[in-house]
Amino acid sequence: MEVFTEYRAQIFEAFWTTIQLTVYSAIGALILGTLLAAMRLSPVPTLNWVGTAYVNVVRNTPLTLIILFCSFGLSQTLGITLVDRNSPTSIDDSNFRLAVLGFTVYTAAFVCETVRSGVNTVPLGQAEAARSLGLTFGQNLRIVLLPQAFRSVIIPLGSVLIALTKNTTIASAIGVAEAALLMKEMIENTAALMTIGIIFAAGFVILTLPTGLFFGWLGKRMAVAR
Amino acid sequence: MSSASVLFDAPGPRARARNRIVTVVTLVIALLVVWVVYSRLQAKGQLDAAKWEPFLTANLWKTYVLPGVEGTLTAAAVSIVLALALGFVLGVGRMSTHAAIRVPSAIFVEFFRAVPVLIMMIFAYFLFAMYDVFPSKQLALAGVITGLTLYNGAVIAEIVRAGVNALPRGQSEAASALGLQWGQTMRAILLPQAITSMLPVLISQLVVVLKDTAIGYQITFLEMVRQGTQVGAAYGNYVPALIVIAVLMIAVNFSLGSFATWLEGRLRRSRRGPAPMHADEPVNQGAFGAGAGGTI
Numbered sequence: 046m047e048v049f050t051e052y053r054a055q056i057f058e059a060f061w062t063t064i065q066l067t068v069y070s071a072i073g074a075l076i077l078g079t080l081l082a083a084m085r086l087s088p089v090p091t092l093n094w095v096g097t098a099y100v101n102v103v104r105n106t107p108l109t110l111i112i113l114f115c116s117f118g119l120s121q122t123l124g125i126t127l128v129d130r131n132s133p134t135s136i137d138d139s140n141f142r143l144a145v146l147g148f149t150v151y152t153a154a155f156v157c158e159t160v161r162s163g164v165n166t167v168p169l170g171q172a173e174a175a176r177s178l179g180l181t182f183g184q185n186l187r188i189v190l191l192p193q194a195f196r197s198v199i200i201p202l203g204s205v206l207i208a209l210t211k212n213t214t215i216a217s218a219i220g221v222a223e224a225a226l227l228m229k230e231m232i233e234n235t236a237a238l239m240t241i242g243i244i245f246a247a248g249f250v251i252l253t254l255p256t257g258l259f260f261g262w263l264g265k266r267m268a269v270a271r
Numbered sequence: 272m273s274s275a276s277v278l279f280d281a282p283g284p285r286a287r288a289r290n291r292i293v294t295v296v297t298l299v300i301a302l303l304v305v306w307v308v309y310s311r312l313q314a315k316g317q318l319d320a321a322k323w324e325p326f327l328t329a330n331l332w333k334t335y336v337l338p339g340v341e342g343t344l345t346a347a348a349v350s351i352v353l354a355l356a357l358g359f360v361l362g363v364g365r366m367s368t369h370a371a372i373r374v375p376s377a378i379f380v381e382f383f384r385a386v387p388v389l390i391m392m393i394f395a396y397f398l399f400a401m402y403d404v405f406p407s408k409q410l411a412l413a414g415v416i417t418g419l420t421l422y423n424g425a426v427i428a429e430i431v432r433a434g435v436n437a438l439p440r441g442q443s444e445a446a447s448a449l450g451l452q453w454g455q456t457m458r459a460i461l462l463p464q465a466i467t468s469m470l471p472v473l474i475s476q477l478v479v480v481l482k483d484t485a486i487g488y489q490i491t492f493l494e495m496v497r498q499g500t501q502v503g504a505a506y507g508n509y510v511p512a513l514i515v516i517a518v519l520m521i522a523v524n525f526s527l528g529s530f531a532t533w534l535e536g537r538l539r540r541s542r543r544g545p546a547p548m549h550a551d552e553p554v555n556q557g558a559f560g561a562g563a564g565g566t567i
Contacts, residue, residue, distance in 0.1 A: 088279040088286070091294040095301065105478065105524035106517050107485035110496045114517075117500065117509040123311050162549075164278075172277050182279045190278070211387035218489055225389050225489070232397050242394040246386045253385045 048237045049244055052227075059227040060248050066144060066213040066223060071206055073149030078156025079191075085161055088182055096157065103154040108215050111151050115143040116219040137222070144216035152209050159201045163194035168271070196267045203260025207253045224248060312510065322508040326515060331502060339498030340519075346412060346484045346494065350419035351477055357420060358427025363462075365432055368453055376428070383425035389486050392418035396490040415487035415494075423480055430472050430548070434465035438545055464545055471535035471550035478524045478531075495520065 049056070084096035103111075119125040120143055127142040128135045167190055175189040195202075217226035228245045232238055282290060312318050325331045364376035383391070396414030399405050405413045438461055446456040485496040499516035503509030531550035538547040 086278060088282065089290050089293045089297070091297045095297060101525055101528075102521055105482070105521040105528065107482040107496055107520060109485040109488050110499070110513060110517055110520070113488075113496065113500060114510075114513050117503060118513060122317065122510050123315055125311075169277055176280060185278065207385075211385075214387040214389040215486065215489075217389070225387070225393065228390060228393055229489075232393070238394070238397055238401060242390075242398075245390050246382075246394075249387055249390065250382065250385045254381075 046240065048231065048235055048240050052231060055227055056244065056248070059222060059224045060252070062141075062221065062223040063210070063213050063252070066141070066148065066216055066221070067206070067210045069145045070148035070152060070213070071209055073145065074152035074156050074205075074209070075202075077149060077153035079160055081153060081157035082160035082164070083186060085157065086164060086186065100154045100157055103151055104158075106151075108147070108151050108212055109218055112144060112147040112215055112218055115147040116140065119143060119146075140216075140219050140221050144213075144219060144221050148209060148213065148216075151212070152205060155205050155208070156202070159198050159205055160191075160194060162201070163198035164190050166197045167193045193269050196269050199267055200260055200264035203257060203264065206260070207256055210252055210256070211249065317508070317510045322506070322511050325502070325506045325508070326511070331506070335498045335502045335505070336495070336516075336519075338493060339495040339516075342412070342487075342492060342494040342498075343481065343484045346415045346419065346487065346492070347477070347481045350416050350423060350484075351480050353416065353420040354423035354427055354476075354480070355473075357424030359431055359462075361424060361428035362431025362435075363457060365428060366435060366457075380425045380428045383421045384429070386422075388418045388422045388483055389489060391421055392486060392490050411487060411490050411492035414490050415484060415492045418486070419480055419483055422483075423476060426479075427473070427476065430469055430476070431462075431465065434469040434548060435461050437468065437548070438464055467538065468545045468547045470547065471531045471538070472548045474527060474531035474534065475550045478527050481524060481527075482520070 081096045081099060084092040085100070087093065120139055126135070126139040127146070128138045132138065171189055171193065172185060175185040180188065213223060214225035216223055217229070220226065224245055228241060231241050235241070280286070309318070316322070361376050361380050364372050365380060367373045367376070392414045395417035396410060399410055399413050399417075400407075435457075442460055442464065443456055446460045451459065484492070484494050487494050488497045488500075491497075495516050496513075499512045500509070502512040502515075506512070528550070535547045535550045538544070
């Protein structure tokens with residue numbers, strides 16, 4: 046346990062970065078994913094096609110490749126860094142923001158598919174009733190379908206969030222100082238492999254287990270009674 | 272709601288006109304995006320023939336890409352076989368009538384679903400290095416396989432459990448009525464039917480395994496993405512190299528995914544056997560409500 050006391054501040058800082066990566070990417074992915082779902086459900090064939098192409102491309106690409114592309118491709122080759130170059134922390138900030146961008150792009154594909162499967166659980170009569178009241182597709186989606194769909198996919202969305210939390214470890218590939226990077230560093234600097242393994246595994250169990258419990262509870266509570 | 276067409280009426284004249292406008296706007300935006308990407312790549316010289324020509328030489332493929340493909344396929348093949356074995360043991364174990372088997376299986380499954388694959392890979396890699404379990408050339412491969420097997424084994428265990436639980440109760444009741452024991456019922460009645468309905472999900476899981484071999488990048492495993500960055504470093508063409516690797520990966524994974532969807536449709540149409548599980552939806556019925564699903 047000496048390792049833990051010695052590195053305590055750094056461990057908390059690393060997991061705080063993990064949480065920040067998760068929260069920012071989750072917000073981005075929820076917005077982009079919902080937009081994509083709306084596109085895939087819309088009556089316009091071109092929008093459908095764009096949404097489907099996005100999901101098929103992104104879902105089948107390894108996340109490591111997307112994250113590396115953000116760093117090697119966007120930042121180093123094309124010069125898109127998302128930061129003010131003159132700020133003293135520009136390199137760290139740039140990597141962090143590029144990682145958030147990568148996670149957002151990747152997770153959005155899964156959010157889109159989850160939301161779409163939620164719309165499929167809404168009974169036929171709901172959409173038909175909405176149409177017979179004269180609601181347009183946009184109104185139908187906004188007022189009738191999506192509110193019910195979101196309530197029925199809270200638990201699967203929770204799973205996507207948990208997967209995102211675990212996926213943020215991949216940001217260490219481009220040097221974001223989160224949990225996995227610190228774990229490697231600690232193993233190389235100390236010999237306490239077992240203790241370090243337990244610390245980081247426990248850290249992720251502590252992050253994901255309550256999230257799972259919370260979304261399980263919320264999903265049951267918010268379920269549409271039918 | 273099974274078909275999207277109930278979401279909106281058949282378009283009349285006004286809707287058709289509106290759809291045309293939306294189509295044009297979408298196309299304009301799409302063209303704008305393509306143009307921005309194109310001009311930025313062009314400005315940085317990423318579309319120069321010199322950056323792409325190396326991909327026409329046998330040397331690049333022999334030295335870099337093919338060894339990467341081999342690494343990815345080896346790791347994925349070994350992992351999925353081991354994960355299937357582990358998954359079936361854990362999945363059946365979790366349904367056991369003995370608490371002494373059921374509880375440890377459940378803890379094992381929930382634990383390895385909660386820990387990121389990368390953390391397991393790093394841990395296994397350094398563990399094997401410390402105790403000299405594998406020759407140093409095989410260390411990274413062993414680390415990757417261990418991480419992937421443990422995680423996917425846990426996920427497959429949940430798939431197995433979901434598959435068996437989805438069978439009609441009459442199946443196991445009839446088996447008890449015939450005097451079959453729990454093990455016999457599982458082996459002769461439940462698992463054979465569950466496997467059929469699980470097939471589409473298991474194929475989708477193969478896509479996850481293939482993609483996740485790339486996580487081995489971080490423990491220096493020689494797979495496709497690492498080799499892509501090696502090409503980028505050697506020829507100074509990171510963007511083209513990563514695009515080529517992505518295209519290869521997407522082609523294989525998309526075909527596998529389409530096959531899984533096709534198989535699901537085929538099994539759904541057939542009147543024999545139970546309904547198949549959805550190929551592209553995560554299986555979630557862990558003790559804690561939401562667990563990390565399989566397909567991400």
